[in-house]
Amino acid sequence: MELTLNGLQANIDDITFDLYGFSEADRAAALGSPGSTNEDSMVTAQDPEDSEDDDGVDAIDQTDSLLSWTVGVAFGRFDLRLATGEREAPHEPDPFDPLPAKSPGMLPDGAAPFHDHSGILVDDQGHPHDLPRLIEEVLARVQADVPGNVRRWLQRDFFLLHLKQYSKSRRKAPIYWPLSTSSGSYTLWCYYPNLTSQTLYVAVNDFIEGPNGKLCLVRRELTALREKGSARSSEDEKRYEVLQTLELELIELRDTLLQIAPTYHPNHDDGVQITAAPLWQLFRHKPWQKILKDTWAKLEKGEYDWAHLAMAYWPTRVREKCKTDKSLAIAHDLEHLYAEAEPKGAKARGLKKDAE
Structure with missing residues (x-):
């Protein structure tokens, strides 16, 4: 058989x-x-979505990894005490334990961060919230040598590294956002988890404008050099030109932030890419800037009207769509606007019945 x-x-x-x-x-x-x-030697085709951006899983240099961690500590994302021994590492969870709200290395809710801030740090030597200085302080706390020029690393290398670390397939979700002047001479680093509708106003009022703002300090130095007149040295002249350019760039940055701020109401449910899209022109990393610019164009066309940001910018259009799109109405908590469409043929059947 x-x-x-x-x-x-x-x-x-x-x-x-x-x-x-x-x-x-x-x-x-x-x-x-x-x-x-x-089977082990077979060459299999990869899913395009999985292979499109494998940068996020590339091996990371140990120095870059260390410095990236210090940025997280400075922003209050990671817990320095785990490295200094002031806090014991969390115990290994059991297989059936519920997933924790945060990863073990993150700062627990309610714990004091390494540095108090409003969600913005800055690349500005001498400023109380100067990020490169904070990085060096973190390194000192863990008794690690400062590897080279931290400020230069932050300006040239960090965001590219960070974008790779926080990307997987087509999902790109950097959480440290460098908003810069056109030349990159002055950069505000915004922390995405702390982003609110007031963040851009804070950036202007606490960092650019105000008695101790960068623009005010630049203008004071310009005035002092201008008053020297013909007594200015060649070094003074070079500094004067640099400050004039910086003043114009700071004014442009301030005006751009104030132009965006009134209608900028970020919602973390929209995700990083959509939330960052209105700020696309303030990012200097060209590939990321292009992604955000394209995302903003799609938002303008109505392709992402499910997003809270779309409602903030185009409320009339979104509310009108909610009348015929139930899922959209639910997304915006506007189910009362949705009108159930009459089934096709119902009206015709009614007329036929009346005729009989």
Whole structure:
């Protein structure tokens, strides 16, 4: 009986292989014969979405990894005490324990951060919220040597590294946002988890404008150099030109932030990319800037009207769509606007019944 079944199976296999045009090699592979290709050596096609951006899983240099961690500590994302021994590492969870709200290395809710801030740090030597200085302080606390020029690393290398670390397939979600002047000479680093509708106003009032704002300090120094007149040295002249350019760039940055701020109401449910889209022109990393610019164009066209940000910018359009799109109405908590469409043919049937 077993021989008969095996024979039938072989006949079925032959018929199937003939129908689909299998070669001898294909038949051998399908039947798992000794000549078939070993599974470990097979080259398989990757899902385009999985392979599009594998940068996020590339090996990261130890120095870059250390410095990236210090940025997280400075912003209050990671807990320095785990590195200094002031806090014990969390115990290993049991297999069926609920997932924690935060990863073990993150700062627990209610714990004091390394540095108090409003969600913005800055690349500005001498400023109380100067990020490079805070990075060096974190390194000192863990008794690690400062690896080279931290400020230069922050300006040239960090965001590219960070974007790779926080990207997977088509999802790009950097949480440290460098909003810069056109030349990159002055950069505000915004922390996405702390982003609110007031963040851009804070950036202007606490960092650019105000008695101790960068723009005011630049203008004071310009005035002092201007008053020197013909007594200015060649170094003074160079500094004067640099400050003039910086003043114009700071004014441009301030005006751009104030232009965006009134209608900027970020909602973390929209995700990083949509939330950052209105700020696309303030990012200097060209590939990321292009992604955000394209996202903003799609927002303008109405392709992401489910987003809270779309409601903030185009409320009339979104509310109108909610009348005919139930899922959109639910997303914006406007179900009362949705009007159930009358089934096709219902009106015609009603007229026919009246005629009878």
